[in-house]
Amino acid sequence: MFDRRRKRVDTLVSFLEQRGPIHLKQAADMLDVSEMTVRRDIAEAKGSLAFYGGYIAPVKDFGATSYAMNTEEDRNASKKAAAGRKAASLVENGDTVFIDCGTTTPHIAKALPEDLELTVVCYSLNIANIVCKNERWRVIMLGGIFYPNTQVFKGAYSLSLLGQVAITKAFVSAGGVHEKRGLTCSNFYEVEVKQAVLRATDSRFVVVDSSKFSLVKPAFFAPLAEAGTIIADAVPEDYARVIESAGLSVLLGAD
Amino acid sequence: MFDRRRKRVDTLVSFLEQRGPIHLKQAADMLDVSEMTVRRDIAEAKGSLAFYGGYIAPVKDFGATSYAMNTEEDRNASKKAAAGRKAASLVENGDTVFIDCGTTTPHIAKALPEDLELTVVCYSLNIANIVCKNERWRVIMLGGIFYPNTQVFKGAYSLSLLGQVAITKAFVSAGGVHEKRGLTCSNFYEVEVKQAVLRATDSRFVVVDSSKFSLVKPAFFAPLAEAGTIIADAVPEDYARVIESAGLSVLLGAD
DNA sequence: CATGCAATGATAAAATATTAACATTGAGGA
DNA sequence: TCCTCAATGTTAATATTTTATCATTGCATG
Structure with missing residues (x-):
């Protein structure tokens, strides 16, 4: 043998x-x-x-087989990182933060100050894998069926959990921010979660990179006025007025 | 610039x-x-x-800093892999399998035949990360609060999901298999899930490596007679009789 | 206990990767 | 416009890794 x-x-x-x-x-x-x-x-x-x-x-x-660096994610990586760092800088000791799925939100997760006591609520494998590394944080995952292209778990039963968790800051992503069409994203199955989260807390932040302004994606999840605070790397000139007149405040992160 | x-x-x-x-x-x-x-x-x-x-x-x-290969996991890796391969070989097209947490069960996940149509139910980040790679499989994750040392998510609300999923094969791990003390594990929070899973299906497999026989761990979750089928790399001579007289069958994987 | 054979170790030759040094480019200031 | 300097490209030397080959070990079989 x-x-x-x-x-x-x-x-x-x-x-x-x-x-x-x-x-x-x-x-x-x-x-x-x-x-x-x-x-x-x-x-x-x-x-x-x-x-x-x-x-x-x-x-x-x-496993990298793809040779092109042409995804939206790759091109705007530094913008997303800037917005993510800004968002993370708002988090305070004792917070219970919700982190949405998407390509910008992982930058928030990575930039969270490691020495705080935090509870992180998420529903994507991406985010879970990042925040689970810090043993000081309590991590809550909404379960469900896995959607590979967004790495998200989603199920009706998990939404009820949101009612049991007191979220102090919610960081929600958006694929489009538009004056009239409001906040939109690419996948319909995300809508229910985003809406539930927005309902569950008053401290709402929509985190996007500056390429998202004036875009509209297929799935609508909230009017612009409900965005709370917008966090981005920059805001195009013409959109500064739009946002102001919608009664929203904006925070910018340095690129 | x-x-x-x-x-x-x-x-x-x-x-x-x-x-x-x-x-x-x-x-x-x-x-x-x-x-x-x-x-x-x-x-x-x-x-x-x-x-x-x-x-x-x-x-x-x-990031590998540790030089020693001395953990239980490392030492029994090939035994665990053998048991895992055996377990995976039982899975058939169309199955809905539950995969428990632990150090043996990831070997099952890795050995699952890639070309089958499967639904995989899990509650640990480990397993999720493995099975999510296969886009053909439907992956269902029980959510909840994260326990870092076992990489497990657990919450009462997620147990109710088990009632909605028809599991055709459940692979449950155990830290100890003992004639009188039955099936035990190290963490009390796993007990509820294991018990719920054992209740939820008739096709039960307890997957262990051969070092587990005659061990007893702090948390009890089921008497030996309820183990269904035991899958291991080998069974010590004195335990073959014990298992037989408990009315259980055993499957061995080649080490 | 001799034989065969898989498993292993050691060495040198070939292929690759790393470093260092120098040449070229192009943006910004005098 | 010319000058400077950081950024980049090119090349050759140096170091490292990979592959190929052959020698050795030690278990299993007859």
């Missing part, structure tokens, strides 16, 4: 998935075999592990 | 976090600069990005 190799591979895979990539040398040390043997192990574990410049990593960590 | 670099770094960070590491060449292509420039970008983005053998990755992906 010569399957020490299989066993080492299992051990390695498990270790790497838990603790992240390590150098070939470390792996060889830990498994008490030569680097060459570890190489051969990985070669045999086709598909699940790979080398990258002397490091071993689960292949899933190296 | 010389901060093209900062912008490129933002774009890169965002891209990498979304889509995983890429090769220096690809990055240079996409950003339309030379490899050398990308290198200098990363050098300036101290801390957040790094190179590994020609690939760029978020540093957080390379």
Whole structure:
């Protein structure tokens, strides 16, 4: 029975998935075999592990196939980060914050001050994965059925939970902010959650990057007047007046 | 205005976090600069990005600091994988499977045949992150408050969801399998979910590695007779009789 | 206890990645 | 316009990783 190799591979895979990539040398040390043997192990574990410049990593960590950097997310990354940092700076000790799904909100999650006592309410896998890293925070996840393209979990039963949590600050994203069409987003299944959240708290923030002003997306979720405070990296000149006349305040984050 | 670099770094960070590491060449292509420039970008983005053998990755992906492979998880990884593979092999097209939390159950999730039509019910971030990768599967997550040490979400409201889902196969983990003390686990908050799941289906599997036999953990969740079928990598000789006389069947996975 | 064979280790050659040094470009100020 | 300097590109040297090859170990079988 010569399957020490299989066993080492299992051990390695498990270790790497838990603790992240390590150098070939470390792996060889830990498994008490030569680097060459570890190489051969990985070669045999086709598909699940790979080398990258002397490091071993689960292949899933190296899944980038797309070559184009042309998504909306990529192009506006620094704007989104700016808005996200601004939003996060508003959070205070003891807050219970709701963080919406989308491409801007992860920047809020990442920028939250680590040393505060917080409760974070979310419904997307993205956000959960970020905020779960901080063991000081209480994290509440609304469950449900998973929607892959937005990484969101949604179910009617989870909305009732919102009634039980006292949200002190809600950060909601929007795909479009328009004078007449109000706040819109791309996916209809998000609408119910966004509306429930807006109803559940008075401290509402709509977080967007500046490319969203004057856009309209298919799913409507609230009139502009209900946006509370708008947080963005910048506001186009013509929209400053629109927002002001809607009685909203605006906060800007430095790009 | 010389901060093209900062912008490129933002774009890169965002891209990498979304889509995983890429090769220096690809990055240079996409950003339309030379490899050398990308290198200098990363050098300036101290801390957040790094190179590994020609690939760029978020540093957080390379966080393995611990050198010892001594956790229970590491030591029994191949046993757990064996049990996990066996469990996964039972799953059939159209099944709605429940996958418990723990260190063994992720091996089930990873070994599920990718080409089946499945609904997967879970309540831990671990499992969700694995099964969400397959877009063919419907994933249902029980929400609630997050418990960091087990990566579990738990809330009374989510248990009611179990009544609405027809689970065809439930894979439950156990920290101890004992003749008299029955099935036990380490965390009391898991008990409610495990019990609800066992009630919700007749097709029950208790998945453990062979180190669990004759152990007793603090939280009791079911008598041995209710285990249904036990799946393990192996069963110690003295326990084969115990299990048989409890009227249970056993399935073994090749280590 | 000798034989065969998978598993492993060691070494050197080939391929790649990293670094350092110098050349070029282009924006902003005199 | 010319000058300066940061940003970038190019090239060659240096270091590292990968691959290929052969020698060694040690278990299993007859």
